[in-house]
Amino acid sequence: MTHKGIQKKVELHRQARGILRIPRILWRCLWSGIPHRKPPSSYPSTFGFLVRREKIAKALAALAILSLVLFSNPFLPITATVSAASFTQLINYQAKLTNSSSIAVADGNYNLEFKIYDSLTGGNTLWTETRTSANRVAASMGVFSVMLGDVTPINSLDFNQPLYLGVNVGGTGTIPIWDGEMTPRKRIGAVPAAFEADKIDGIDSGQLVRNDSTSTIATSSANTVLVINQTGAGNVLDVKSGGTSVFQVLNSGTASSSSLLVSNSFTLPTTWTGLVQTIAGVTS
DSSP states (O other): HHHHHHHHHHHHHHHHHHHHHHHHHHHHHHHHSSSSSSSOOOHHHHHHHHHHHHHHHHHHHHHHHHHHHHHHOOOOOOOOOOOOOOOOOEEEEEEBOOOSSSSSSSSSSOEEEEEESSSSSOOOOOEEEOOOOGOOOOBTEEEEEETTTSSSTTTTOOOOOEEEEEEEEEOOSOOOOOOOOOOSEOOOOOHHHHHHHHHEEEGGGGGGSOOOOOOOEEEEEEEEOOOOOOSSSSOEEEEEETTEEEEEETTTTTTEEOOOOOOSSOOOOOOSSSOOOOOOOOEE
């Protein structure tokens, strides 16, 4: 090791010793600042007050030095880890397998096939998960528990519709021998929290105006149905057809249209001030 390396190592050692001494110094100052011992009667009362004030000042100074060391020393990094919240996109399903006499089947690993339909009978198969080989499901006293979606992802399925689950058992062999799907299919319900998940601040999703689909605002109120408040420098409204603006309301309040077609009849004011009285080539 070079001379500079030895010197740097000694300096780091001194810094470490100094950091470890600070808590002890702070404790001594705090302890000595506590008036646990009465001063001699010959001391003026003001002298005792000054002594305590000086010791408290020393303790505060030591605390300030400790803070500077902790928050500025490069050898004491302070890090924080923030983890993003997420949820498991699986559905827990539990059931009990019995034979025709309602007696639990023998313990073992069973081949199972799960399907989700959009109808109680017939209908369309929307999702299928087949659990065979290494993915067979363990059953104890006939009871099994499985996470649907663990083999075949289920997160792309649209749950905003009536759905029904079908289950087929294929025995415990390496080659499944399917018994045929059980009937009737089980309707998939929702947990209580899902009813709130369908709302935004207590408003049902069906009451919201969408930006990717046709929407109708229908209400009965004495107030204005729709208010657009532009507080910036941009225009108030821009209506487009196929990406091309066909009607605009500028920030000044002026309405502009590339092609204005008025059907039926309308009334024009008798006096226009500062405006050219021409609409679609017709002069008033």
